[in-house]
Amino acid sequence: MQFRGASSDSAAVLGDQLAEQVRGEPGRAATMAGDLVTVAATLRSEGSLRRFLTDGSLPTEARTGLASEVFGGSVDAQSLELVTAGAARRWTSAGDLPAAFEHLAVVAAVRSAGDESERLADELFAVRQAVKQQHELRDALSDPVRDVAAKEGLVRDVLGSRFLDATVRLVVQAVTSTYRTVTAALEEYQKVAARVHGERVATVRVAKALTDDEARRLEQALQRQYDRPVHLNQVVDPGVIGGVRVEIGDDVIDGTVSSRLADARRRLAGTAG
Known part of the structure; x- marks a missing residue:
């Protein structure tokens, strides 16, 4: 999720705070994930509350005090600490606050998986x-x-x-x-999950599933190219005929037989014309 201006800085600060709060505590992360979904939904449905908590002209104490009053009885203490921290920050638009909490709920859920x-x-x-x-x-x-x-x-x-x-x-x-x-x-x-663990996600399209050794070698090659761990998602697609097509971020590496055949057909058509 992309934020601009002050919202980008605020979301980054809250993300760091969440990481510290749940470090080594998957159970706490699971609790906070549920709480933050509730907070985001409430802020989306209550426009006056959302606008009050993001109004930079109001005193910080007023904003954090209302956040504590509204959410204090319904979320965990650690979640409330994060919510009040969000109310104390500056936001480019009122809608960015619930969006940030929705994103943080995903991050918390990812961290709740622990070593899995x-x-x-x-x-x-x-x-x-x-x-x-x-x-x-x-x-x-x-x-x-x-x-x-x-x-x-x-x-x-x-x-x-x-x-x-x-x-x-x-x-x-x-x-x-x-x-x-x-x-x-x-x-x-899934991209958030990869970023939390410092990885990139690569979608690999093949005519038949790669063997463990082939997958490992491809993974290692991509890791060298992108200088970070890469998580492979395999999609078996008989339409590629043979070879492999890798999509990673905005990059596409197409080494499939179907792609080479399509190129050959285009060249032949150009020659014929």
Whole structure:
């Protein structure tokens, strides 16, 4: 999530504070993740409260005092500390405050996975692919008639106990997020998970799944090129015929047979013309 001006600085400060609060404490991170989702939703629905807490012309004590009064009885002490810190900061627009807390909820959920960060990233990708490919599931999660509780229940029924609590938490959050679609939210959440652990995410399209050795060698090559750890997401797509296509950030490395055939066809067409 991108912020501008004062909001960028404020979001960064709150992110550092959250990291210190939950360091080595996955249980606390899980609690704060739930609290921050609630805080973000409340601020989005209560315009007067949102505007008051981000009004730089008001005394800091007034803003933090109201934040404590409103949220003090409903969130954990550590969460309240972060909320009041947010109320004390400067924000470019009122909408940036709930957006920051929504983002921090994702970060907290990622940190709640503890040492299972690789599994979390894989599960988020798997769920995103399932939602993209299964039309009935995608339609059910995006149905405006179905209430939020029903959608959350559907997520929990589908994922069950096979997935990490952090994964379930993030998929539930994706259903109610401000992103355009659930799949867009999950894609961003996986990027957040990678950034939290200092990684880049690479989507690899192949005709058939890479062997463990092939995946390891590709991962090492990308790590050397980008000078940081890289998490691979494999998408098996028979349409590539052979070779591999790597998408990492805005970069695309296309070494697929289908791409070379397409280039050959274009050259032949140009020669014929």
